[in-house]
Amino acid sequence: MSELIGFVAASLVVIVVPGPDLTLLLANTARSGRRAGIATAAGIMLGHAVLAAAAVAGLTALLTASELGYAALRIAGALYLVYLGVQSLADFVRLRRSGAGDAPAHRHTQLIQPATGRIVRVSLRQGLLSNLLNPKVAAFYLSLFPQFSLPGLTTTAAHTVLAGLFWLLSLLWFVLVLLILSRVEVLLRRPGFRQGLAGVSGVSLVGLGGALAMRG
Secondary structure (H helix, E strand, C coil), X not given: CHHHHHXXXXXXXXXXXXXXXXXXXXXXXXXXXXXXXXXXXXXXXXXXXXXXXXHHHCHHHHHHHCHHHHHHHHHHHHHHHHHHHHHHHHHHHHHHHCCCCCCCHHHHHHHCCCCCHHHHHHHHHHHHHXXXXXXXXXXXXHHHXXXXXXXXXXXXXXXXXXHHHHHHHHHHHHHHHHHHHHHCHHHHCCHHHHHHXXXXXXXXXXXXXXXXXXXX
């Protein structure tokens, strides 16, 4: 039981600390509304499921053992985060040029991009790719799981249980975040707030991408 409690505590620290996933979810929700945020979270959770399955199968061990493969994934992930950050900064500039920060929200409803089917698909893909292209996530699955064992279970069975538990904890966290965002949806629709969030998200994503690129 102590091993399980320790794993849950370590997982919650990793899950709750803000990173690219949460930043992207906030940016997409502010840009296109709740449906886009839900699609982003779904993509992130799909990425977690793929990486968890890869970790259980031992594939992440092969990735981290290959210096060239790990570096290629790191650079690809960094470039993708910078790309997403530039998109958010472009939103910030667009809103600023439209005078969204100074005018009443109801006069700029045309600036809100409704979450059409295409935007939902794009948000889902962005969440998936940002998660899969983050080598720190793969390394986390590889480094954390071996530190915990569940009595009475084989290594594969124990890692499967732990992967499932981590996925469930991540899901609960994003559900909580989306519930909070739904409570402040009126605030998210204010152009001035969306402008500020777009700017912060853009700078954060570009910064995270740069930090990931420079990390060895």
